Amino acid sequence: MNAEIIAVGSEMLTHRRVDTNSLYLTEQLNNLGVEIVTKYVVGDDLDRLAATIRLAGSNSEIIILSGGLGPTEDDLTREALASAVDRRLIYHEEIAETIDQRFRKMNRRMAEINKRQAFVVDGGEALPNDRGTAPGQWVEDSGRIFVLLPGPPHELKAMFERQVLPRLERVVPRQAIETLVFRVAGMGEADLDQTIAPVYKKYTNPATTVLAHNGDIQIHLRARCETKPEALALLAEVGSQIEPLLGDRIYSRNGEPLESLVGDLLRKQQATLAVAESITAGGLADRITSIPGASEYFAGGFITYNKAMKAELLGIDPELLKRCGAVSKETAEAMALGAKHRTGATYAISLTGNAGPATDGDEAPVGMVYIGIATPSGVVSTHRQFLGDRPRIRAFAAQMALDFFRRTLTIVV
């Protein structure tokens, strides 16, 4: 079954607000095996809202609306649904009384306008609200289910759990949904897609999505079957065809990020790591230490943002810096060796390059990055030419350094 989620309210259309209710609703519905196919944010406009409800109802079996159930004149969700399903709104005296009692408990009087909240679409069911005045609604029409929920997240969540979920469980066919995530480094998104598309295109189930961010690619396979063993078997079938195509470019099969995986490898070896960063200036160490407990294997290191610092803090021969330049294989390797020597760590990663925007003096072209890794048995290095602006080049450089280190560690082990 498919569902659509409509967030109602002009305040949700400002540049500071995101609709987060839909994330909660998506998770809940996915758990039932229901897919979300479209989400909307609509302002307080009766005709537009009614047209949106009609469109959603023509696509999907379940339509969930949040917000617009308050007492004021710009709360139009009740009217819009009534218009969309072409029914009247019926006044329920008992709902008005419940709201009135709620106010009395707080020693306040119900305002006359709160009576607007006592109207329910003809044939629909009011859903009690334990945490606020606005009742929700459950309306079935032509094989569609329309659910109205209040906008405040704590009211919406409580009502969904207590009122909506039990009702949905009775109507949604049972399904098992399982997910397999590959994380991949060291290749472009288009290359990766061309490589694995011949496999995943053969299947509509599992559904495959490919996400790329700063050189890090995630492949999500999502299988929907009647039982969990069937879903897992289907994932194994497709996953086992994708794995050999990507080989060691897959670094994780459980969603774990690269910095966490590198931490695990270091912990297993009881090894420690230091860094010497120029182009990324702390960005690599920042990623490594984003993992709780990184102090077990991460010692620290050096940020050497000019040649003098490379010479003084890492003990690199100024002649070498002059001869080869700050952005070079020789300097990257000397930086890694210097950092390892001065910290006493088992490994050291170095990064030097030009993030732009300008190329000055004897420097390398914008986007050129060298990475060095000092190991117990020597030093290795690699380089890449990245495209893009300053933040992108710095982010790609850190990602590439982590991936190069992962590969080096895997070989050493």
Place this chain on the structure above:
Amino acid sequence: MNAEIIAVGSEMLTHRRVDTNSLYLTEQLNNLGVEIVTKYVVGDDLDRLAATIRLAGSNSEIIILSGGLGPTEDDLTREALASAVDRRLIYHEEIAETIDQRFRKMNRRMAEINKRQAFVVDGGEALPNDRGTAPGQWVEDSGRIFVLLPGPPHELKAMFERQVLPRLERVVPRQAIETLVFRVAGMGEADLDQTIAPVYKKYTNPATTVLAHNGDIQIHLRARCETKPEALALLAEVGSQIEPLLGDRIYSRNGEPLESLVGDLLRKQQATLAVAESITAGGLADRITSIPGASEYFAGGFITYNKAMKAELLGIDPELLKRCGAVSKETAEAMALGAKHRTGATYAISLTGNAGPATDGDEAPVGMVYIGIATPSGVVSTHRQFLGDRPRIRAFAAQMALDFFRRTLTIVV
């Protein structure tokens, strides 16, 4: 004029993703005087996407789509727009060549599927993408403007600014919109709002918005008038009432971020800066060096993630570390002095603290942060207890260090 924004991509319909591109687009369009009336998130489904584009086009004059311009078969935005406006897609050899050249620069070959990105809706205009392979599109049809933008935020923003904004400015009726931005550090969002609300609540024009992120607060005043002088006069009237309420907590009046302002102050003094980071482990240097040209004043520094590194790299007396603990005023001051001494920089900032999640051994409570600043005339320090999770504590610590340094520099000057 009205606009609608459609985010495309099944990955945007998962419970972990929110569409943030629309927030940027909303702000930009609002600045032109264009209101957003509906937002959508639609999965990779050709018919559904085409139907959504048709609905949006029937409501509003400007329809902006983001995402789904990639090279893979699930990138369907081009096809969906062609279907919605009932036109063909035309292959542009020169676009394919531009993409090919981009790959060649990286010493890679363009995959065959990238040619999909060279198709443009008949009669539409391709919008060049400086930061990625996917060109955008500008298509006019029956008095409607349809704009296709790439999904990655840095590509979308660059293309919007360079290609879309100038075109929109020619078609959207003129209004004078002027903005005044105060950036504030060193106080909480609620405190700030309570302080300035009595002023800004008196005005509906300018519109005031307060944005807070990791201890950094922006106050945006947006005046819409018929002429520019009127708008500027209105901003001056309100701004001059807000300024005295906040005093030196305002660090910038032009939107400039704290790291950029600190760079300007150092440049003026022809001074240099070094860091010694423990809790933030490179996060402070990463922020400082995000500003192009930071190498003029930023020398580098040390990441000392354990006591041994603090002793070895910064020359701190191990007895002091043992006696006072790694998270202490004494250690913070010794770290700053050590970093200044070993780099020869004019100033050094140090950070030590516990970002959590665990408090182990002799350590300080989670969220405790000490900051030291070594200056030509000595050393100063301060501390704060932050609340929140690991990333929040680390981000607040870096923000506080920059602000403490700004105040110290301002006094020294």
